[in-house]
Amino acid sequence: MRAALGLVAALALTAPAFGAEANRCVVSVTPVHFGTYNPLLPGDIRTTGIVTYTCTQSRPISISLTRGDSTYYDSRTLGHGLTALAYNLYLDAAGTSVWGDGSGGSQVYRDVAPPPDTNVSVPIYGRMPARQRQAHVGLVDDTLLVTINY
Numbered sequence: 324m325r326a327a328l329g330l331v332a333a334l335a336l337t338a339p340a341f342g343a344e345a346n347r348c349v350v351s352v353t354p355v356h357f358g359t360y361n362p363l364l365p366g367d368i369r370t371t372g373i374v375t376y377t378c379t380q381s382r383p384i385s386i387s388l389t390r391g392d393s394t395y396y397d398s399r400t401l402g403h404g405l406t407a408l409a410y411n412l413y414l415d416a417a418g419t420s421v422w423g424d425g426s427g428g429s430q431v432y433r434d435v436a437p438p439p440d441t442n443v444s445v446p447i448y449g450r451m452p453a454r455q456r457q458a459h460v461g462l463v464d465d466t467l468l469v470t471i472n473y
Contacts, residue, residue, distance in 0.1 A: 346379055355412065373445065374445045382436075388423055388469055397428055402465075406461045413448040415448060432445055
């Protein structure tokens with residue numbers, strides 16, 4: 324079973340206030356890839372992707388992820404129907420803070436003072452639970468929207 328997760332980056336823009344120079348932020352994403360899934364192996368698959376952002380000014384930002392094709396943040400799935408596999412994305416390596424948009428128990432990434440004109444890389448921690456017996460042969464994926472608000 325091959326599993327992949329694609330992330331699509333989005334950019335949220337703000338207008339300058341009263342002639343002041345506008346803050347501009349750019350975000351890019353290195354996707355999370357789970358590789359080959361074997362339902363007989365005992366351990367979860369853990370992997371990482373990276374969100375990188377750069378802002379022209381040191382002002383508070385937040386970065387959110389959508390649910391992808393899943394209904395809820397606490398139970399994301401790769402694929403559909405017979406080829407669906409459970410997974411999730413986290414802000415922390417321990418897998419305690421689900422990365423989402425702040426709803427449904429999820430959290431957003433926040434930086435109150437990002438360094439201006441500097442690339443900041445934030446890991447996306449992915450985990451796919453072991454022993455998912457419903458796994459079938461085939462490629463599965465999910466696409467999420469990454470949004471930076473500033």
